[in-house]
Amino acid sequence: MINEQYKKMLEEKSIIRELSEFAVARGKEIGYENVFDYSLGNPSVPVPAKLTQVIIDLLQTRDSVELHGYSPSLGIDFFKDKVAGSLNQRFGMDYTGSHIFPTAGAAGAVAHAVRCVTKPGDKVLVLAPFFPEYRFYVNLTGAELSVVPANTVDFQIHFEKLEEMLTREVAAVLINTPNNPSGAVYSKETLKELAGLLYRKQKEYGRDIFLISDEPYREIVFGDVDAPYVSGFYDNTLSCYSFSKSLSLPGERIGYVAVNPRCRGGELIVPICGQISRGIGHNCPASLMQLAVGEMLEERADIQVYETNRDLLYKELTALGFSCVKPGGTFYIFPKALEKDSVAFCKKALAYDLVLVPSDSFGLPGYFRMAYCIDTEKVHRSLVPLRRFVEENYR
Amino acid sequence: MINEQYKKMLEEKSIIRELSEFAVARGKEIGYENVFDYSLGNPSVPVPAKLTQVIIDLLQTRDSVELHGYSPSLGIDFFKDKVAGSLNQRFGMDYTGSHIFPTAGAAGAVAHAVRCVTKPGDKVLVLAPFFPEYRFYVNLTGAELSVVPANTVDFQIHFEKLEEMLTREVAAVLINTPNNPSGAVYSKETLKELAGLLYRKQKEYGRDIFLISDEPYREIVFGDVDAPYVSGFYDNTLSCYSFSKSLSLPGERIGYVAVNPRCRGGELIVPICGQISRGIGHNCPASLMQLAVGEMLEERADIQVYETNRDLLYKELTALGFSCVKPGGTFYIFPKALEKDSVAFCKKALAYDLVLVPSDSFGLPGYFRMAYCIDTEKVHRSLVPLRRFVEENYR
Numbered sequence: 056m057i058n059e060q061y062k063k064m065l066e067e068k069s070i071i072r073e074l075s076e077f078a079v080a081r082g083k084e085i086g087y088e089n090v091f092d093y094s095l096g097n098p099s100v101p102v103p104a105k106l107t108q109v110i111i112d113l114l115q116t117r118d119s120v121e122l123h124g125y126s127p128s129l130g131i132d133f134f135k136d137k138v139a140g141s142l143n144q145r146f147g148m149d150y151t152g153s154h155i156f157p158t159a160g161a162a163g164a165v166a167h168a169v170r171c172v173t174k175p176g177d178k179v180l181v182l183a184p185f186f187p188e189y190r191f192y193v194n195l196t197g198a199e200l201s202v203v204p205a206n207t208v209d210f211q212i213h214f215e216k217l218e219e220m221l222t223r224e225v226a227a228v229l230i231n232t233p234n235n236p237s238g239a240v241y242s243k244e245t246l247k248e249l250a251g252l253l254y255r256k257q258k259e260y261g262r263d264i265f266l267i268s269d270e271p272y273r274e275i276v277f278g279d280v281d282a283p284y285v286s287g288f289y290d291n292t293l294s295c296y297s298f299s300k301s302l303s304l305p306g307e308r309i310g311y312v313a314v315n316p317r318c319r320g321g322e323l324i325v326p327i328c329g330q331i332s333r334g335i336g337h338n339c340p341a342s343l344m345q346l347a348v349g350e351m352l353e354e355r356a357d358i359q360v361y362e363t364n365r366d367l368l369y370k371e372l373t374a375l376g377f378s379c380v381k382p383g384g385t386f387y388i389f390p391k392a393l394e395k396d397s398v399a400f401c402k403k404a405l406a407y408d409l410v411l412v413p414s415d416s417f418g419l420p421g422y423f424r425m426a427y428c429i430d431t432e433k434v435h436r437s438l439v440p441l442r443r444f445v446e447e448n449y450r
Numbered sequence: 451m452i453n454e455q456y457k458k459m460l461e462e463k464s465i466i467r468e469l470s471e472f473a474v475a476r477g478k479e480i481g482y483e484n485v486f487d488y489s490l491g492n493p494s495v496p497v498p499a500k501l502t503q504v505i506i507d508l509l510q511t512r513d514s515v516e517l518h519g520y521s522p523s524l525g526i527d528f529f530k531d532k533v534a535g536s537l538n539q540r541f542g543m544d545y546t547g548s549h550i551f552p553t554a555g556a557a558g559a560v561a562h563a564v565r566c567v568t569k570p571g572d573k574v575l576v577l578a579p580f581f582p583e584y585r586f587y588v589n590l591t592g593a594e595l596s597v598v599p600a601n602t603v604d605f606q607i608h609f610e611k612l613e614e615m616l617t618r619e620v621a622a623v624l625i626n627t628p629n630n631p632s633g634a635v636y637s638k639e640t641l642k643e644l645a646g647l648l649y650r651k652q653k654e655y656g657r658d659i660f661l662i663s664d665e666p667y668r669e670i671v672f673g674d675v676d677a678p679y680v681s682g683f684y685d686n687t688l689s690c691y692s693f694s695k696s697l698s699l700p701g702e703r704i705g706y707v708a709v710n711p712r713c714r715g716g717e718l719i720v721p722i723c724g725q726i727s728r729g730i731g732h733n734c735p736a737s738l739m740q741l742a743v744g745e746m747l748e749e750r751a752d753i754q755v756y757e758t759n760r761d762l763l764y765k766e767l768t769a770l771g772f773s774c775v776k777p778g779g780t781f782y783i784f785p786k787a788l789e790k791d792s793v794a795f796c797k798k799a800l801a802y803d804l805v806l807v808p809s810d811s812f813g814l815p816g817y818f819r820m821a822y823c824i825d826t827e828k829v830h831r832s833l834v835p836l837r838r839f840v841e842e843n844y845r
Contacts, residue, residue, distance in 0.1 A: 056621065056658055057715045058569055061722040101514040111506055119496040123699035162731030174453055188728070195729035226451065263451055304518035306737030320452045327456040333583070334590035336557030341736040342701030 064191075070398070071095070071187070071412055078410045085408070091437035092410045093425040096235065096386065098303040100356045100428075106302060109350045113343065122346070126339035128329045130157035130311075134349040138311055141352040146284035149316055156328040157340050159308040161271040164295035166192040167328045168312050169227065172265040172293070173198040177226035179267075182212060183418035184389065186235045186269070198226065202418045210239035210380050210389070214248060221256050227265040228253065233272040233282060236417050236424040237389040238365070238382020240276055243283045250289040263291055263319050271297040271310070274355055276384035277362040290317035293324065298348050300386075303356040309340040309348055361386040364427040364434045371438050375445045386428040389414070393449040397423050403448055407440040459586075465793070466490070466582070466807055473805045480803070486832035487805045488820040491630065491781065493698040495751045495823075501697060504745045508738065517741070521734040523724045525552035525706075529744040533706055536747040541679035544711055551723040552735050554703040556666040559690035561587040562723045563707050564622065567660040567688070568593040572621035574662075577607060578813035579784065581630045581664070593621065597813045605634035605775050605784070609643060616651050622660040623648065628667040628677060631812050631819040632784040633760070633777020635671055638678045645684040658686055658714050666692040666705070669750055671779035672757040685712035688719065693743055695781075698751040704735040704743055756781040759822040759829045766833050770840050781823040784809070788844040792818050798843055802835040 071094060078092040113122060129135075135152030142148050158164040169179060175197030181189050183205040193200040203220050206213035212230075221228075230249075232241040241249075249266075257264050268285040273296065276282045286292040297310035314324045332338055339345070365382055372379050372390050379390035392400040397413035401423055404411050414422035427434060466489055473487040508517060524530075530547030537543050553559040564574060570592030576584050578600040588595040598615050601608035616623075625644075627636040636644075644661075652659050663680040668691065671677045681687040692705035709719045727733055734740070760777055767774050767785050774785035787795040792808035796818055799806050809817035822829060 056567070056569070057718055058566055058722065060569075061566070061725045062718060064725045065718065065721050097520055099515065102518055107509050107514065111509055114502050114506055119502065120494060120698065123497055123701050125492055125700045159730075159732045162733060164731070166729065166731040171453055171456070172451070174451070174455075191725075191729045192731060303515065305520045306518050306734075308733060308736055323452055323457060323460065326460050327453065330456045330459045330586075334561065334586045335554075335730050335732070336559070336561040336587060337554045337730070337732055338557060338703060339701075341703055341739055343738075344736060 070416060074401070074410050074412060077405060081408060088433070090408050090410065091433065091440060092429065093427065094410045094412050096426045096428060098300055098305060098356065098428055099430065100303050100358065100360055102303045103351065103354045103356055105354055106304070106347060106351055110343065110347045113346055123342055126157075126342050126345060128333065128338065129325055130155065130339050131342065131345045131349070134345040137349040137352050138313065142313060146287055148284070148286065150313060151316075153325060154314045154316055154321070156312045156314075156325045157345055158295075158310050158312060158328075159337065159340055160299050160305065160310040161269055161295045161297035162188065162192065163308070163337070164297070164310050164312045165189070165229070165267060165269050166196075167331050168267045168293040168295055169193050169198060169229070170196045170331050171324050171327050172263075172267070173226045178222070178224040180217070180220055180225055180228045181418070182217070182230060184210070184234070184236050184414060184422070185418050186231060187416040189229060193229070205419045207419070210234060210237035211241060211245045212249060214252065218252060221252070221264075223260050223262075225264060227267050229267045229269065230285070231269040232285065233276060233384030235272065235385055236387045236412075236414065237380060238385045238387045239380060240280050240282050240383035241285070243281065246283055246285060246288040253289055253291075257291075266292045267295060268292055269295045271300050272385040274301040275358050275361055275386060277365060277382070280383035282384060286313065286315045290315050291319055293318070298351075301355050301358070302348065302351060307341065307344045309344045360431060361428060363431050364429070367431070367434050367438070368425060368427055371441065375442065386426060388425050388427065389422050392421055392423050393445065395421055397421050404444050407444040409437065409440055409444060465811060469796070469805050469807060472800060476803060483828070485803050485805065486828065486835060487824070488822065489805045489807050491821045491823060493695055493700060493751065493823055494825065495698050495753065495755055497698045498746065498749045498751055500749055501699070501742060501746055505738065505742045508741055518737055521552075521737050521740060523728065523733065524720055525550065525734050526737065526740045526744070529740040532744040532747050533708065537708060541682055543679070543681065545708060546711070548720060549709045549711055549716070551707045551709075551720045552740055553705050553707060553723075554732065554735055555694050555700065555705040556664055556690045556692035557583065557587070558703070558732070559692070559705050559707045560584070560624070560662060560664050561591075562726050563662045563688040563690055564588050564593060564624070565591045565726050566719050566722050567658075567662070568621045573617070573619040575612070575615055575620055575623045576813070577612065577625060579605070579629070579631050579809060579817070580813050581626060582811040584624060588624070600814045602814070605629060605632040606636060606640045607644060609647065613647060616647070616659075618655050618657070620659060622662050624662045624664065625680070626664040627680065628671060628779030630667065630780055631782045631807075631809065632775060633780045633782045634775060635675050635677050635778035636680070638676065641678055641680060641683040648684055648686075652686075660713075661687045662690060663687055664690045666695050667780040669696040670753050670756055670781065672760060672777070675778035677779060681708065681710045685710050686714055688713070693746075696750050696753070697743065697746060702736065702739045704739045755826055756823060758826050759824070762826070762829050762833070763820060763822055766836065770837065781821060783820050783822065784817050787816055787818050788840065790816055792816050799839055802839040804832065804835055804839060
């Protein structure tokens with residue numbers, strides 16, 4: 056019989072998908088260029104030209120049996136060593152290739168990390184607002200996700216609530232900085248306080264508490280914002296990364312888990328990731344991509360455009376009276392809706408061809424998310440309907 | 451704490467891995483060209499030149515945001531439609547793209563298929579001899595794998611035993627034809643009898659029994675051997691395929707599940723695969739590979755060499771007195787060892803730099819597997835030590 060657990064998942068409607076489907080359907084009526092689709096976090100800038108050339112060079116110069124052959128079960132050494140070297144140089148860490156496990160993007164990394172350090176029944180804390188897919192990555196392992204309420208002042212951490220919820224059953228805390236959906240970047244002070252709390256609780260409970268740090272937006276930070284490297288603050292950290300945003304290749308599904316060399320039992324975590332991958336038949340990202348991305352660790356797609364878009368939207372939204380924390384990074388902004396029910400708010404916006412995402416699934420109702428990974432020209436044009444939407448409904 | 455279930459998996463030694471490590475270490479001593487490594491099923495022939503050109507063309511002509519962008523969660527339509535069209539034309543099926551779910555090779559396909567049609571506690575039958583990784587694909591879903599004893603006469607199906615074990619708790623039967631490790635190809639008669647038995651048991655128990663058909667060697671059949679398409683015989687069939695062998699690109703991790711259009715509840719299976727992929731963060735094979743392989747459905751790597759190798763080995767082994775079923779396909783041969791303990795047998799062979807795999811983990815002790823996906827020249831050279839090994843130990 057068809058598995059009932061997954062069948063039930065199909066019945067849950069995804070508001071983001073519904074909105075995106077609206078955007079596509081509406082695009083067919085009026086031209087997609089006239090739909091101001093702020094719903095999806097799909098990078099809008101091309102891959103660096105160097106990447107295309109690196110792939111072509113690999114195809115033209117390497118023996119195809121080697122190039123397209125099986126990746127070793129723990130990943131290709133060239134890729135792992137390059138990642139370790141780059142992290143060491145940028146963040147003063149001391150990884151070796153053996154601390155790096157290649158995954159299908161940050162999604163694969165978080166799902167693997169959670170499986171590694173939990174058993175069914177364990178609790179995993181996430182901090183609102185959070186990326187809704189975390190529910191699936193966590194719950195399908197048999198662990199149980201609990202949501203720590205947001206610090207809505209600046210979207211740093213609500214430490215009082217976190218401490219309250221950090222009980223003996225908590226095996227891991229899952230954070231995301233720079234943050235989807237708020238755009239907030241955790242400061243050095245926040246990370247110090249977090250590490251202090253976790254060390255204290257580890258001692259109190261006499262057990263490990265792992266910090267799973269989801270960092271696909273690590274490179275997308277604006278102006279002089281400092282984005283400290285999470286693993287530098289706390290030993291039991293598994294850093295989850297994706298090249299989807301920094302190199303604009305989300306469809307190629309490549310990222311990694313980096314295990315802090317001082318992590319307790321850390322020498323087992325990469326081999327365990329290998330066993331998890333084996334069980335699902337994944338067996339590492341595409342060999343060609345591991346070899347190509349290994350050459351691209353210091354390269355970035357032209358992510359500057361996201362800062363331009365942030366500036367435009369932040370200025371306009373605050374001028375229109377929205378309460379809004381200025382994003383320090385990512386390509387998201389997360390203002391408070393102009394009415395309590397943000398689903399109703401976002402539905403009204405559709406009449407102006409503005410596709411905004413209500414915040415309920417992010418664990419903090421009453422807000423909305425705009426993903427501004429779209430052409431700057433389109434952001435400009437969207438300001439007119441945005442003004443009309445606010446004036447005609449909320450003035 | 452580190453997950454104990456996976457930690458335990460690490461402690462189980464893999465004999466195939468140990469042998470392969472021996473081969474690599476020995477290769478460093480005497481040159482790998484002098485180690486007759488028959489341990490690994492890694493394709494040895496280059497990818498078709500056309501594939502390299504197709505990838506380069508895609509890189510040079512497509513918009514990179516589109517080319518490397520997120521795959522839709524159920525896969526790229528172009529790939530799905532091409533697969534459906536090819537299967538329909540070759541095997542008289544009536545798939546549409548909506549019946550195809552792209553996976554990380556056949557491994558990902560089997561793991562997804564098992565998750566789709568079982569719940570924890572269900573039984574899944576496999577037929578000895580079988581690919582040892584099935585244990586992991588099945589057991590990590592929470593279902594329970596049971597092994598139906600082999601038909602050692604011709605490595606078709608032992609129907610008496612299968613019927614005996616086909617109890618009410620069985621949710622699925624997992625078969626593999628052409629077969630790893632035996633090289634046997636199930637005949638039309640075998641598949642008809644299998645389908646008849648499954649239909650009968652479905653009726654008797656009033657529940658669905660799914661047939662999961664693992665077919666990565668579908669194209670590697672020799673001479674005039676007929677390899678009938680399994681799904682054509684039984685409606686509740688999920689066909690699991692990989693391009694690893696037919697196009698020689700195992701590291702790129704691309705394959706699919708094809709759901710028979712008449713499968714009960716079949717319209718849910720592909721969407722459920724999407725949910726499974728979502729939960730593990732996989733989200734489809736690399737976009738570039740889906741688009742490239744979609745252009746390659748009627749192409750093959752030069753798999754002819756495997757038949758040449760089969761002929762050489764079969765002739766020599768039978769001349770040396772081995773009892774051996776002639777493989778109809780794959781790149782494996784599975785003779786009976788010359789002593790009862792095939793582990794001891796294979797250990798003795800190492801002294802002749804012959805790396806053979808004992809059959810215990812395939813669910814049928816007393817045999818050994820040779821993977822002859824190596825250069826024909828090397829097969830020729832290996833016959834001398836093979837003769838010496840037999841003469842010096844078993845005459």
